[in-house]
Amino acid sequence: xxxxxxxxxxxxxxxxxxxxxxxxxHLGHNAMYWYKQSAKKPLELMFVYNFKEQTExxxxxxxxxxxxxNSSHLFLHLHTLQPEDSALYLCASSQDFGWxxxxxxxxxxxxxxxxxx
Amino acid sequence: xxxxxxAQTEISVVEKEDVTLDCVYETRDTTYYLFWYxxxxxxxxxxxxxxxxFDEQNEISGRYSWNFQKSTxxxxxxxxxxxxxxxxxxxxxxxxxxxxxxxxxxxxxxxxP
Numbered sequence: 001x002x003x004x005x006x007x008x009x010x011x012x013x014x015x016x017x018x019x020x021x022x023x024x025x026h027l028g029h030n031a032m033y034w035y036k037q038s039a040k041k042p043l044e045l046m047f048v049y050n051f052k053e054q055t056e057x058x059x060x061x062x063x064x065x066x067x068x069x070n071s072s073h074l075f076l077h078l079h080t081l082q083p084e085d086s087a088l089y090l091c092a093s094s095q096d097f098g099w100x101x102x103x104x105x106x107x108x109x110x111x112x113x114x115x116x117x
Numbered sequence: 118x119x120x121x122x123x124a125q126t127e128i129s130v131v132e133k134e135d136v137t138l139d140c141v142y143e144t145r146d147t148t149y150y151l152f153w154y155x156x157x158x159x160x161x162x163x164x165x166x167x168x169x170x171f172d173e174q175n176e177i178s179g180r181y182s183w184n185f186q187k188s189t190x191x192x193x194x195x196x197x198x199x200x201x202x203x204x205x206x207x208x209x210x211x212x213x214x215x216x217x218x219x220x221x222x223x224x225x226x227x228x229x230p
Contacts (some may be wrong), residue, residue: 004161043208043220056217088160102169103150103212108162 002026004109006091012115013081020080021076023091023113031097033073034066035090043090049074050097081116088113119144121211121221129227130199134223138194140209146170151192151212153183156223162208168192197229 004025013019025032034046048056048067063085065077076090088111095104120143130136142151149170155163162213166176176183180197196203209221 041222042222043218047215048217058217069160075220090160090162092162097215103214103218105152105167106162106218108154111160113160 004091004093004107006089006109006112008112010113010115011109012068012117013078014117015081015083018077020078020081021089021091021114023074023076023109025072025074025091025093025107025109027093027107029093029095029107030071031094031104032068032071033094034076034094035072035092037088037090037111041086041107048097055097073084076115081114083116085116119211119213119216119219120174121209123207123209123221123224125224126222127225129155129229130202131229135195135197136199136226136228138196138209138226140192140194140205140221142190142192142209142211144211144213146213147211148197149187149211152212152218153192153194153209154208154220156206156208158205165194171199196226199226199229204228 005040007022031050033048036044036046045058047066052068063080067075090111091109092106094106122141125140151168153165155165156162166183172183182195184193204227206223206225208223211219
């Protein structure tokens, strides 16, 4: 596998379910990101991890819970979601977050299309 | 505050036409970076270009070219002789040191055969 992979590609869940999205990057990067992409809305940054440390939680509801066990893997745990949470969830990685170095470009996975019923 | 505007929501062209996608940004920083990404129907955003604020040279890569003008805070993207495979949503993005990416709303380009 190369680049950034995400599983599952499609997920349908009820509001009382618990599920997890998985992201894996094979690029040797140190920063990983979760984005939410809804119809007709700009990309919304949800979480940022840099060297396995969470550096950003962009006012995301607690029903979304990220986990970054190592620099190559990122999870998004979902529970008691609402229908408005239906969206494409994109994972991305970059060399690092870019605090002092010029910001690196991000590499994205294909996304998980989530439908909450 | 940082902001990226892509005023064109959707554009349709016929194959082989040239098309320009507009991007206007706002930032108070003097050092910043601009990006373009392509999102084909498969979903993943594909990195196209990164440009820093001190480099105003235009760039050409095959059929793609970028026009960066600090005076108008614009970073426009032109596809020459468009092809059906160019159909996608294109995002312009802005990023400063230690800050998150700010993406524009995207422009959906449809290239008709």
